[in-house]
Amino acid sequence: xxWLLVGIIALANTLGDVLNTAGMKRxxxxxALGLGSWVGMIRKIFRNPYVLGGFAALAVSFFALLxxxxxxxxxxxxxxxxxxxxxxxxxxxxxxxxxxxWRRWAAASLVACGVVLLSF
Amino acid sequence: MxxxxxxxxxxxxxNSGKTAESPQQVHATRxxxxxxxxxxxxxxxxxxxGMQQVGRIVSASPxxxxxxxxxxxxxxxxxxxxxxxxxxxxxxxxxxxSFVLPVTASAYVLVALGGHFxxxxxxxxxxxxxxxxxxxxxxxxxxxxxRTTARRxxxxx
Numbered sequence: 482x483x484w485l486l487v488g489i490i491a492l493a494n495t496l497g498d499v500l501n502t503a504g505m506k507r508x509x510x511x512x513a514l515g516l517g518s519w520v521g522m523i524r525k526i527f528r529n530p531y532v533l534g535g536f537a538a539l540a541v542s543f544f545a546l547l548x549x550x551x552x553x554x555x556x557x558x559x560x561x562x563x564x565x566x567x568x569x570x571x572x573x574x575x576x577x578x579x580x581x582x583w584r585r586w587a588a589a590s591l592v593a594c595g596v597v598l599l600s601f
Numbered sequence: 602m603x604x605x606x607x608x609x610x611x612x613x614x615x616n617s618g619k620t621a622e623s624p625q626q627v628h629a630t631r632x633x634x635x636x637x638x639x640x641x642x643x644x645x646x647x648x649x650x651g652m653q654q655v656g657r658i659v660s661a662s663p664x665x666x667x668x669x670x671x672x673x674x675x676x677x678x679x680x681x682x683x684x685x686x687x688x689x690x691x692x693x694x695x696x697x698x699s700f701v702l703p704v705t706a707s708a709y710v711l712v713a714l715g716g717h718f719x720x721x722x723x724x725x726x727x728x729x730x731x732x733x734x735x736x737x738x739x740x741x742x743x744x745x746x747x748r749t750t751a752r753r754x755x756x757x758x
Contacts, residue, residue, distance in 0.1 A: 501690060502698040506750060511691035513629035513636075522691060532690065539686075547666055550652045566702055573699035580749035581699045584741045588703035591738030598731030599709055 483553060487561040489545040495565045497538035499572050504531025506577075563596040626695070630747045633692040634704055640685035641708040642715070648678025696747040703742035710735050 505511075508525050512518035526532045549557065570589040574581040651674030669675045692701055710732050716722035724732075 498698060498702075502693045502701075505690050505694040508694055510752070511633075511694045513632045513691065519687070519691065522694070523687070526690070544666060547648075547652065547669065550649060551655065551669075554649075566706075569702055570699045573697060573702075577698060578750060579697040579699045582745070584745050585699045585703070588738040588742035588745075589699070591734045591741065592703045592706040595731040595734030595736075595738060596706070596709060598727045598734065599713060601725055601727035601731075 483549065483557065486545045486549040487557075490542050490549065490561040491565045491568075493538045493542035493545065494562065495569050495572070497535045497542060498565075498569055499576060500531050500535030500538060502573070502577055504529045504533075504535060507531065557600065563593045566593040566596070627747070630692070630695050633688055633695065634701075636688040637685060637692055637701075637705050638708050638711065640681050640688060641705065642711045644678050644681035644685050645708075646678075646712065646715075647674050647681060651675030651678055697749055700742055700745060700747050703738045706735050707739045710739075 504526075508522065508529055511522045546561075549561075566589045570581060570585065573579045651672040652669060655669045655672050655675060670679070689701070689705075692705075713722075713724060713728060713732055717724050
């Protein structure tokens with residue numbers, strides 16, 4: 482049961498992050514300090530199919546996480562995300578067309594290994 | 602010397618369609634990174650505390666999870682995680698996913714160190730190694746430009 486939940490969290494989380502990034506890039510940049518920019522962002526989200534799809538995926542991931550947290554501790558939930566760091570970086574390069582070079586690969590790998598070690 | 606307003610327009614015009622970031626844009630992106638990390642840590646700590654008080658829930662029905670919303674820590678955690686979600690989306694509108702992921706992973710380091718120094722949690726050598734590796738990853742990713750994809754014409758303002 483625990484590992485099934487871990488799988489669901491990792492898969493849904495990856496899908497959600499990629500959809501959200503694709504959607505937010507289409508929506509235009511948010512100005513961090515402008516309140517109007519945040520309100521505009523929230524309005525646009527509800528007409529953005531990518532972000533709505535991303536939300537649906539993250540909602541699945543969130544309820545699976547809640548469920549996992551109720552039967553075990555946070556540290557068990559952590560390795561679920563370790564694999565998704567590498568998969569998401571791969572998808573960022575080939576689907577989102579980001580410029581992923583050795584620094585970002587190394588960063589994603591270090592974080593993935595670090596996240597696994599943190600669960601000990 | 603131009604007024605601040607003209608100066609902003611000039612900076613935006615110069616950066617039109619390019620991936621280079623002005624100091625202001627870098628500043629806004631950094632601010633969002635900090636907001637994402639802080640809300641992630643606080644939200645998860647509150648939610649985790651709440652869920653441990655609520656007890657065991659494993660169900661396919663979302664209604665069974667509503668019980669968690671009677672717990673104030675869980676409610677506070679969810680509210681802070683809504684802020685996290687929105688700031689994460691705002692950050693993703695400005696920065697690459699392959700930049701955001703490693704950089705915001707510093708939340709793990711903060712949770713571990715917070716547990717150690719505030720709650721006196723024991724940190725094994727494996728966990729210390731994990732903390733060092735993640736910190737290394739954060740520093741490496743921080744050295745890359747936040748955005749490498751082209752902006753849309755509508756963003757050129």
